[in-house]
Amino acid sequence: MAVVTAVETRPRRNVELVLLVVSLGIAVGAYVLVGIAAEGRVEANWTWVGGGLAVLVLGVHAVLRVVAPYADPVILPITTAINGLGLVVIHRLDIAEETNLATRQLLWTAIGVGAAVAVLWLVRDHRILARYTWTAALLGFGLLLLPLLPFIGRNIRGARIWIGLGPLSFQPGEIAKILLALFFAGYLVTARDSLALVGRRFLGLQLPRARDLGPILVAWVLSLGVLVFERDLGTSLLFFGLFVAVLYVATERTSWIVIGMSLFVAGAVLAWRIFSHVQRRVDIWLHPFEPGTFENAFQVVQGLYGMASGGLLGTGLGEGRPDIIPFAESDFIFTAIGEELGLTGIFALLLLYLILVERGLRTAIGARDGFGKLLAAGLSFTIALQCFVVAGGVTRVIPLTGLVMPFLAYGGSSLLSNWIVVAILLRISDAARRPAPAEVTG
Amino acid sequence: MSELTLTLLRLGYLALLWILVLSVVGVLRSDLFGTRVTRRPAPGTPGRGIPAPAPPRGRDTEDRKTPRTLVVTEGSLKGTSLALGQAAILIGRAPECTLVLEDDYSSNRHARLFLDAGTWLVEDLGSTNGTYLGRSKVESPTPVDIGTPVRVGRTVLELRR
Numbered sequence: 001m002a003v004v005t006a007v008e009t010r011p012r013r014n015v016e017l018v019l020l021v022v023s024l025g026i027a028v029g030a031y032v033l034v035g036i037a038a039e040g041r042v043e044a045n046w047t048w049v050g051g052g053l054a055v056l057v058l059g060v061h062a063v064l065r066v067v068a069p070y071a072d073p074v075i076l077p078i079t080t081a082i083n084g085l086g087l088v089v090i091h092r093l094d095i096a097e098e099t100n101l102a103t104r105q106l107l108w109t110a111i112g113v114g115a116a117v118a119v120l121w122l123v124r125d126h127r128i129l130a131r132y133t134w135t136a137a138l139l140g141f142g143l144l145l146l147p148l149l150p151f152i153g154r155n156i157r158g159a160r161i162w163i164g165l166g167p168l169s170f171q172p173g174e175i176a177k178i179l180l181a182l183f184f185a186g187y188l189v190t191a192r193d194s195l196a197l198v199g200r201r202f203l204g205l206q207l208p209r210a211r212d213l214g215p216i217l218v219a220w221v222l223s224l225g226v227l228v229f230e231r232d233l234g235t236s237l238l239f240f241g242l243f244v245a246v247l248y249v250a251t252e253r254t255s256w257i258v259i260g261m262s263l264f265v266a267g268a269v270l271a272w273r274i275f276s277h278v279q280r281r282v283d284i285w286l287h288p289f290e291p292g293t294f295e296n297a298f299q300v301v302q303g304l305y306g307m308a309s310g311g312l313l314g315t316g317l318g319e320g321r322p323d324i325i326p327f328a329e330s331d332f333i334f335t336a337i338g339e340e341l342g343l344t345g346i347f348a349l350l351l352l353y354l355i356l357v358e359r360g361l362r363t364a365i366g367a368r369d370g371f372g373k374l375l376a377a378g379l380s381f382t383i384a385l386q387c388f389v390v391a392g393g394v395t396r397v398i399p400l401t402g403l404v405m406p407f408l409a410y411g412g413s414s415l416l417s418n419w420i421v422v423a424i425l426l427r428i429s430d431a432a433r434r435p436a437p438a439e440v441t442g
Numbered sequence: 443m444s445e446l447t448l449t450l451l452r453l454g455y456l457a458l459l460w461i462l463v464l465s466v467v468g469v470l471r472s473d474l475f476g477t478r479v480t481r482r483p484a485p486g487t488p489g490r491g492i493p494a495p496a497p498p499r500g501r502d503t504e505d506r507k508t509p510r511t512l513v514v515t516e517g518s519l520k521g522t523s524l525a526l527g528q529a530a531i532l533i534g535r536a537p538e539c540t541l542v543l544e545d546d547y548s549s550n551r552h553a554r555l556f557l558d559a560g561t562w563l564v565e566d567l568g569s570t571n572g573t574y575l576g577r578s579k580v581e582s583p584t585p586v587d588i589g590t591p592v593r594v595g596r597t598v599l600e601l602r603r
Binding site: 012015018019022023025026029030033036073074077078081313314316317319341342344345348349351352355368369370373 | 449453459461466536
């Protein structure tokens with residue numbers, strides 16, 4: 001016995017503007033604090049850095065007012081805050097290590113924001129993306145395998161996931177992530193009935209037919225292939241996790257989670273038995289302080305010491321020594337923030353990620369079409385999985401893998417792809433929150 | 443700069459981070475969208491109680507006014523009502539339908555109710571078990587009068603003023 005009524009929605013762009021000002025305040029405030037810690041005064045160019053970031057995100061805000069007025073009001077401010085904080089922490093590490101990575105990161109932020117604006121402007125209805133399901137599959141798998149090609153593939157720090165053209169290097173897997181999310185959503189929205197309804201029930205689980213296992217096995221073999229040939233644990237985990245998550249959302253069958261997890265455990269144990277680089281990661285995870293592994297585990301151990309010295313309230317931005325950790329600006333930016341902003345700051349950051357993912361999933365619930373639902377759920381899940389894998393890796397909940405915190409860590413490819421993800425989520429949320437649909441479609 | 447100022451700045455920055463988190467949460471609290479499902483008021487409240495299902499009537503032109511709601515009178519969703527606007531209403535098991543039925547006897551996209559020149563019409567969308575208006579099977583878009591039962595699988599709907 002219930003009455004179903006539509007809730008009046010408002011565009012809420014003004015709320016977004018207010019929140020954006022607070023977000024920019026977080027970025028500028030961090031920059032000022034780092035300047036005070038490093039040189040005892042406010043760095044003179046803070047207006048340029050703050051102004052640059054402000055122009056970029058207010059540009060996105062203005063575009064949203066025109067092309068997606070009903071888009072979710074908190075996604076952009078959260079993204080801005082995380083991206084801005086990441087920029088400043090990278091700048092802070094630059095000062096300590098005498099590098100100049102923050103400028104590159106700001107440049108990549110501009111490219112990412114440009115890509116997000118282009119997506120919002122060109123894709124006026126996310127459902128047209130469903131037409132490119134198989135094109136996305138082809139391009140996605142192609143990009144994933146691109147680093148294996150001779151000449152352009154680069155092997156950096158043991159993982160073959162980069163391509164290089166001259167001085168530029170890029171991780172095509174980051175873009176492949178979006179294309180494969182598109183493909184999984186488009187494919188599963190049509191195939192879900194046969195994957196959900198057919199099969200026998202056993203111990204409360206609906207078991208699929210043998211031939212319906214095909215897609216999940218293909219995804220499994222492919223992610224194992226990434227692990228074996230590109231030696232990248234993180235990307236492999238991300239793709240398989242994404243597929244299982246979208247499959248579960250599409251079919252609502254717990255059996256797919258059980259099947260996916262068993263395949264994952266089998267694959268992980270197999271990889272651990274066979275490959276030395278996986279064994280090394282597991283040793284670092286389980287025994288970081290033992291004499292035999294201490295050399296390899298230096299990064300993890302130093303990260304733990306950093307977070308411990310930060311304590312509850314942190315040492316203050318620019319006051320700690322996060323630069324001791326190798327690759328503090330990319331893989332270990334999480335511990336750098338834990339050291340300088342403490343548990344209080346890290347919890348605020350994790351809550352921002354949590355709300356970002358929640359907004360994505362809320363968009364999926366609100367979306368009126370199956371494709372939009374699956375795409376929004378899949379993209380939000382990739383953000384959540386990356387956060388879990390990185391935060392879990394540096395805090396020794398799970399073995400360390402090669403993923404980076406979205407928007408926070410140094411890395412152009414990741415920044416670019418995550419801004420595109422945000423643009424797609426904003427586009428779907430605009431469609432989900434728009435009050436009267438033009439027509440009922442199905 | 444003194445130690446005290448630095449400490450205050452450091453703690454102030456953490457406070458700023460939490461101000462953002464809390465204001466975002468505040469925005470979410472007031473940010474609802476989609477549909478709201480409320481319990482129907484207790485019977486006896488004027489105008490909102492569930493009237494007894496009206497007996498099927500033929501074409502009764504005197505009674506024809508604009509219907510305001512679509513009410514489910516039989517089936518698992520019995521008692522649910524939907525406000526009618528200008529938009530068409532798609533009925534079926536598929537999640538993208540306006541009225542999503544959990545009814546094994548209905549098709550994914552079973553039937554459609556739409557407004558044409560002030561009259562609501564029902565159209566069968568090629569369903570397996572058919573759509574019935576009163577006792578007759580709907581073959582082509584047919585006008586629906588207020589109070590006439592529309593049967594979709596095991597679910598019966600009617601238009602109410």
